[in-house]
Amino acid sequence: MILLDDISNSLKDLKEKSLLRKRVVINSRKKNLIKINGKWLINFSNNDYLGLSQDISIKKAIINGIKKYGNGGTSSHLVSGHTEVHQNIEGITKNNIGFESSILFSSGYLANLGLITTISDKDSFIYADKLNHASLNDACILSRAKFFRYPHNDMELLERLLKKNKTKKKKLIVTDGVFSMDGDLADIPKLVQLAQKYDAYLYIDDAHGYGVLGKNGQGILEYFENTGPMKKIPRDRIIYTITLSKAVGVSGALVNACKNIINLVVNKSRTYIYTTAEQPALIMGVERSFEIIKKNYSLRERLNKSINLFRKNINKKNLLTNSITPIQPLIIESAEKTIKISEKLNSYGFHVPAIRPPTVPNKSSRLRISISALHSQADIKKLTKVINKILDNEN
Ligand SMILES: Cc1ncc(COP(=O)(O)O)c(C=O)c1O
Known part of the structure; x- marks a missing residue:
C-alpha cells in the first residue's frame, strides 16, 4: 500500500539520521525528581522554573x-x-x-x-x-x-x-x-x-x-x-x-x-x-x-543563583548560549552524540533529554538543560561535574 510504504520509509529515514523520537513514560514526579523505568532521576528537563507545579x-x-x-x-x-x-x-x-x-x-x-x-x-x-x-x-x-x-x-x-x-x-x-x-x-x-x-x-x-x-x-x-x-x-x-x-x-x-x-x-x-x-x-x-x-522574590533569587553557578562551572564555555534565563542549552551539534551524552547523564542519575531537529535547526542538536528553583546548589554542582567529565572523555 502506497501510504503505508511511505510511512515506513519516513520512519526508517528518521532512524538512520538519529532523529526518531520516542516518548519517555514518567512513573512519578516529586520536587526536583522524576521517576522513569522505576528509577528516580534529578530532572533538568522541564519548564517548571519556579517549582510551582508542585506547590x-x-x-x-x-x-x-x-x-x-x-x-x-x-x-x-x-x-x-x-x-x-x-x-x-x-x-x-x-x-x-x-x-x-x-x-x-x-x-x-x-x-x-x-x-x-x-x-x-x-x-x-x-x-x-x-x-x-x-x-x-x-x-x-x-x-x-x-x-x-x-x-x-x-x-x-x-x-x-x-x-x-x-x-x-x-x-x-x-x-x-x-x-x-x-x-x-x-x-x-x-x-x-x-x-x-x-x-x-x-x-x-x-x-x-x-x-x-x-x-x-x-x-x-x-x-x-x-x-x-x-x-x-x-x-x-x-x-x-x-x-x-x-x-x-x-x-x-x-x-x-x-x-x-x-x-x-x-x-x-x-x-x-x-x-x-x-x-x-x-x-x-x-x-x-x-x-x-x-x-516571592526569593524563588527568583534562588533560581538566578543556580543559573550563575551552572554557567560558571561548565568548563566548555563555547557550548553555552548567550542566556541569562533558566534555559541553559549546551550545543553539541551532532544528533547521535547528543543522544549518547543524554544516555550517559541518565546513567549518572540525571534526566536531560537530547533536543534534535526539527525542534532546533540542523546540526545544532543540544542538551536543553533547564534549571528550576527546586534545584539545590548541590544538584547544580553534581550535574556540572558529570557534564565536564563526560565532555572531556568525548574528545
Ligand atoms: C515559546 C513557546 N510558545 C508557546 C508554547 C506552547 O505553549 P503550551 O504548551 O501552553 O501550548 C511553548 C511550549 O512549548 C513555547 O515554548
Missing part, C-alpha cells in the same frame, strides 16, 4: 475549584464555559502587566494560532525571527500572510525588510520573548522602536519569560523596563502572550492587548471559539500562582 497552596486552590465547579470546562466560552474565575484572571493579568485588556486561551499553542490568524490575512505582512517557536510559525503560515523569517535577532536585516515594504498594508513583527531552545532574549526595546518607525504591530510570545524575568516576575517587558533604555515600554503596538504551563505551573495562556483586539478575538478567533474553556478549577490554581510569583 501545595496551588494544589489546594485547584481542589477548592473542583469542589465549586466540578472537573471539566463543560462548554466553550461563548456557550456556557466562561465562569467568573475566567473573567477574574483576565482582570488580574491586565493589572499586573499594564494592557487595556486580556483573554484566556486553553493553551499557549492555541493562543498563538488564535491571535495571529485573527489579526492577519492574505494581504498582511509578517516578519518573524527564525528561531521562533513552532506554534508561532504555524500561526503565521495558517494566517496566509506574506511571511518573512529574519535571521535570529538580526535587527538590521529586519529593518531592511520593513524599509523595503512601501505598502500601506498591515505589518506584524512576531517574536519569542525568551527563545525556547536557546534561552536568549529578543531585543524588545529595538523591536518596539522598529514597530513605531514602520507602522507595524509587535507580537511577543513570553512563554518562558513570565514568572522568571523582571523584579516582580512580570516577564520580559518588566525586565527591559528595569534594565533600560526604555523606563516604560509603550503597550499601544504590542500584543503580549504568556503561557500558564511553564513558570506559572498550571496550564493555559493569557493574551494581553488593546480592547478592540481582544473583542475581535472573542468574535472571530477559531481556537478561542471552537474549543472547551479551560477547567475553572485550574484557573483558581493560576490565581494563587500569580500571587506567589509577584511576592
